[in-house]
Amino acid sequence: MSTSEVPITVISGPLGAGKTTLVNHLLKDPGDRRIAVIVNDMGDINVDAELIADQTEKGVIDLSNGCICCRLQDDLVTQATRLAEERSFDYLVVEASGISEPIPIAQALTEGTEEGSLPDQFRLDTTVSVIDAYGFWKAFNPEESLPDAAPDPERPLTEVLIDQIEFCEVLLLNKCDMVPEAALESIEAVIRELQPRATLHRTTYSEVDSDTVLDTGLFDFEEAQRQQGWKRTLASKSEDTNHDHGATAVSAAEAHGVESFAYRREQPFHPERFDGWLDDWDGEIIRAKGFAWVASRPETVVGVSQAGPSVQAGPIGEWGDDDPATRLVFIGSGLDRNTLVEDLDTCLVASNEQINQDADDPFPRESS
Ligand SMILES: Nc1nc2c(ncn2[C@@H]2O[C@H](COP(=O)(O)OP(=O)(O)OP(=O)(O)O)[C@@H](O)[C@H]2O)c(=O)[nH]1
Numbered sequence: 001m002s003t004s005e006v007p008i009t010v011i012s013g014p015l016g017a018g019k020t021t022l023v024n025h026l027l028k029d030p031g032d033r034r035i036a037v038i039v040n041d042m043g044d045i046n047v048d049a050e051l052i053a054d055q056t057e058k059g060v061i062d063l064s065n066g067c068i069c070c071r072l073q074d075d076l077v078t079q080a081t082r083l084a085e086e087r088s089f090d091y092l093v094v095e096a097s098g099i100s101e102p103i104p105i106a107q108a109l110t111e112g113t114e115e116g117s118l119p120d121q122f123r124l125d126t127t128v129s130v131i132d133a134y135g136f137w138k139a140f141n142p143e144e145s146l147p148d149a150a151p152d153p154e155r156p157l158t159e160v161l162i163d164q165i166e167f168c169e170v171l172l173l174n175k176c177d178m179v180p181e182a183a184l185e186s187i188e189a190v191i192r193e194l195q196p197r198a199t200l201h202r203t204t205y206s207e208v209d210s211d212t213v214l215d216t217g218l219f220d221f222e223e224a225q226r227q228q229g230w231k232r233t234l235a236s237k238s239e240d241t242n243h244d245h246g247a248t249a250v251s252a253a254e255a256h257g258v259e260s261f262a263y264r265r266e267q268p269f270h271p272e273r274f275d276g277w278l279d280d281w282d283g284e285i286i287r288a289k290g291f292a293w294v295a296s297r298p299e300t301v302v303g304v305s306q307a308g309p310s311v312q313a314g315p316i317g318e319w320g321d322d323d324p325a326t327r328l329v330f331i332g333s334g335l336d337r338n339t340l341v342e343d344l345d346t347c348l349v350a351s352n353e354q355i356n357q358d359a360d361d362p363f364p365r366e367s368s
Contacts, residue, residue, distance in 0.1 A: 005121050006092055008080075009125055009126045010102065010106065011094065011129075012102045012130075014131070016132060016135070019096075025206055029210055033091040035092075036083050036087055037095065039094075040094070040095060040097045076109070077108055080122065103225070107221075125218070127167065128172065129164045129165055131161075132175050159312070168198050169198050170212060172201050172213075173187065173191065188200065188202075193259070193331050194287055199212075261337055265326045265345075267326075267348045268326075269293065271295060273346065274347040275313075277344065278311050281311050282340060285331070287329075289328070289329055290304055290326070290329050295349045296355060299318050301317045302315060304328060312364075
C-alpha cells in the first residue's frame, strides 16, 4: 500500500436500512478510488459480505459473529491494519452491523483500543448513517407496534437507532419510495431536531454520488458529540428550543409540530412518583435524554434515556462537587409541553414532604 493517507468512511444504520446496498454502489462507482471494505455482521456467517458484489476482486474483509462497537473493536483495528499490509487501496469503507453504536467505533478508529491503534496513515473521514424511512416511520408512530428485538436488553434497538442518527456527518434517509411525501417531511423534521448538524439526503436504494459519503473531510469527534440535538437544547439558555435550521419564517420542525425543550429543576423527584410518571410515558415524546435528581438516591446521578418505546432510568455516576439538579430534554411531535411540565412538577418532592429512605428504590428501572 502506498504511504499516503487512507480516509475511512463508517456506515452505520439499523438492520436492513440499505447499508450493503450503499457499499455495493460505492464499489461499483468509486470515482478514482480503490476501495477496501470491512463488513461486520452479527451472525456466524457474514451475510452482508456474501451480498457484496465482486468480493474476491475488491478487498472485502468480513468480521462476523459479534459487533464491532463492543466485542470486535480490537478485531476492527487489527483487520484494518492487516488489510493495509496485504492490499493496495486508498479508501477504507467500514459497514457496521445494524446494532452497532457509532461512537465506540469512531473512538476505536481515532483513539485506538487497549490492544493497539490504527496505523497513522488512516484517518476517519466521515460517519454515515443510513436510516430506513419506512422503519423509522413505523418505529416512532405510536399507533404501530414493532417488536423491539434487541439482542442486548440494556440497549434496545430504538435507542441504538437514535444514537446512529445523533452521531454522524451524513444521513441518508433511505427507502423513500416506501413512504408518502407528507410522512417524509415529518420524518425529516424529527430527524432535524435530533440531528441538526449532519447533511441529510433522501435516497432510494441508497443511490448517492460517492462524493456525498467519501472524502467529505467532515468528521470531527468533538463537534459530532456537541451538536447532538438534545445537547444543543440543553446548552441553549432559553427553555425554548426548536433548532434554527435556516432563515425560513416557519421552520420545518414547527410546520410539523416537532419541538424540543429542556426541563430544568433544582429540587429532587419523589422516587415513586417519578417512576410512575416514567411508566406512564407520553407517546408523543420521540426522544428524551438527560439526568435527574431523585430523593432516594441523594448521591447518585440518575440518567434518563428514552427512544421510542424504550424508557430507561438508572444510576450513571455521583454528583461529587456538582450541585444535584434535573436536566431533561424532550423532543417530540405534538407535545403538550405545559401538561408535561405540570405532570413532572407533581413528581417533585414538596418542601414539607418526607422521603422514606428504606422503601424499595425503583432505580435502575428495567427497560420497558
Ligand atoms: N424498497 C426499497 N428497498 C430497498 C431500498 N434500499 C435497500 N432496499 C432493500 O432492503 C433490503 C435490505 O437492504 P441492505 O442493503 O441489505 O440493508 P443493510 O442495512 O445492509 O441490512 P443489514 O446488514 O441486515 O443491517 C434489501 O432487500 C434491499 O434491496 C430502498 O430504497 N427501497
